[in-house]
Amino acid sequence: xxxxxxxxxxxxxxxxxxxxxxxxxxxxxxxxxxxxxxxxxxxxxxxxxxxxxxxxxxxxxxxxxxxxxxxxxxxxxxxxxxxxxxxxxxxxxxxxxxxxxxxxxxxxxxxxxxxxxxxxxxxxxxxxxxxxxxxxxxxxxxxxxxxxxxxxxxxxxxxxxxxxxxxxxxxxxxxxxxxxxxxxxxxxxxxxxxxxxxxxxxxxxxxxxxxxxxxxxxxx
Numbered sequence: 001x002x003x004x005x006x007x008x009x010x011x012x013x014x015x016x017x018x019x020x021x022x023x024x025x026x027x028x029x030x031x032x033x034x035x036x037x038x039x040x041x042x043x044x045x046x047x048x049x050x051x052x053x054x055x056x057x058x059x060x061x062x063x064x065x066x067x068x069x070x071x072x073x074x075x076x077x078x079x080x081x082x083x084x085x086x087x088x089x090x091x092x093x094x095x096x097x098x099x100x101x102x103x104x105x106x107x108x109x110x111x112x113x114x115x116x117x118x119x120x121x122x123x124x125x126x127x128x129x130x131x132x133x134x135x136x137x138x139x140x141x142x143x144x145x146x147x148x149x150x151x152x153x154x155x156x157x158x159x160x161x162x163x164x165x166x167x168x169x170x171x172x173x174x175x176x177x178x179x180x181x182x183x184x185x186x187x188x189x190x191x192x193x194x195x196x197x198x199x200x201x202x203x204x205x206x207x208x209x210x211x212x213x214x215x216x217x218x219x220x
Contacts, residue, residue, distance in 0.1 A: 013030070045093070053121070075135060086215075091112050
């Protein structure tokens with residue numbers, strides 16, 4: 001399960017050491033930890049990382065298969081979490097030490113900045129290969145954070161982008177050696193911690209009104 005630690009002004013949310021799929025219990029725990037972050041004294045910033053070879057592989061499809069009647073409620077809860085990350089009133093940095101797939105890749109897009117391991121791991125939107133169309137909200141998020149050309153290629157071809165290529169295509173901000181992913185993310189977050197507060201939250205909300213409306217509309 002996710003854990004939360006603090007390094008001076010920076011909170012570090014560790015998604016875990018496994019596949020870090022977004023099981024309903026995981027969503028609940030992440031939201032509880034975000035409550036703690038939002039109540040913190042300022043300055044503050046947030047880094048989201050993971051302990052294993054996966055950052056997050058996205059939706060828990062095994063749980064979905066066993067709970068098909070709850071699909072809409074589940075997807076809605078994922079989208080609400082994406083909207084929350086997108087508008088957190090502090091700077092957020094995704095420190096990606098391995099694979100970020102599907103909903104995990106989208107979660108990275110909901111962060112302000114992304115640092116990815118250069119030599120191993122992929123960032124990928126495989127929905128076309130698993131016959132699972134993007135919701136309007138997910139499509140809006142991806143299109144808002146990527147260039148049109150990259151969004152089209154990523155969504156239509158399910159191409160896997162390694163860290164160096166992801167940086168070159170502006171999917172992530174930097175690709176660095178494995179042992180530098182978390183320190184780089186923390187350094188970036190520390191430099192931005194003084195910006196935390198309601199003004200930043202308002203700026204983010206007004207920056208992505210269409211994305212937020214689509215994520216919160218619960219259309220599938």
